[in-house]
Amino acid sequence: MPAHRRGGPVANQFTETINGVERPSNTVTTHTPDMTPRLTIEKWDEQSGWPDGDRDTVDEALNMNGRDTRIVFTITNASPTDPDTGEGPWFKASELNLTDQLVAGDGQIGEFEYPDDWQTLILKPGDSVEVKATLSDVNEHHTDRAIVTGTPLVQCIVSDPDPFDGKDEEKLPEDAVEIDGRTLCADTTVTSNTDDWNGYQPKDNLATTGTNIRRPHRRHPRPRTPRHRCNRRDPPHPRQRPPHRARERRE
Helix, strand or coil: CCCCCCCCCECCCCEEEEEEEEEECCEEEEEECCCCCEEEEEEEECCCCCCCCCCHHHHCCCCCCCCEEEEEEEEEEECCCCCCCCCCCCEEEHHHHHEEEEECCEEECCCCCCCCCCCCCEECCCCCEEEEEEEEEECCEEEEEEEEEEEEEECCCEECCCCCCCCCECCCCCCEECEEEEEEEECCCEEEEEEEEEECCCCCCHHHHHCCCCCCCCCCCCCCCCCCCCCCCCCCCCCCCCCCCCCCCCC
C-alpha cells in the first residue's frame, strides 16, 4: 500500500571501516515534501453567499424568516503537490462520503443534490465541488455539522516480485487504476474537518410553527330590552292600545 509521510529534513550519513578504523561520512540533509492527502469542507447558505453564509457560531445564525434555506457544501482537495513534478493525491468525487448531522435544535437537511458529472469527476489538488440540499422544518433554532471522508489516489509503488532472478519485471498492485495517463493506487482513507452552520426562526413568525393559529370567535349576547310595564299614570306605549272605556250614553 502506498505510504505518504509528512515532509521534513532527513539526515543521511554512512560509516565506512578501513583497516579496522571507522570513518563516518559527512551528513547530507535532504528535505522530503509533505504529500499527506487532505480534504476540507465548508458549509454555507446560498441566500447569503460565500463567505457571509459561513455561519459557524450561534451569534452568526441566519434569520430564516419562516422559509426553507438552501445549503451549499463545498468540498476541496487540499492536498499538497510535489514541488518537482507538480503532482499530488487525487480523489474520485463518486467515492466521497458526505454526511450531515443535527447537533442542536430542530429541522432537517433534505437529500443531497450532486452535480451532473459527479460519477466521473476527479478532484485534483486545489479542485473543489459543490453539493447542495434544502434545510426545512426549523421551528426555533438549528445547528448541524458536516463532514466528508474519501480515499485518495496516489502514485503506485511498483515492485519486482523476484529481484534476484535476473529479470526486470514490474508488478502493479491489484487495485491500480489508470486515470489521465497516471497509474494510481488507493491510499489510506482521509477524514476532513467538521463544519457547523446555524440558523433560527423568529419567535413572532407564525410560519415557524407550521400551523395557522386562529383565535376562537366569541359571540357576545345581544342586550335584552326590558319590557315596558304600563302604569295608569304613565302615558300609553305607542304600540299599546289605549284602555277601553265604555261610551257614556247620552240621555
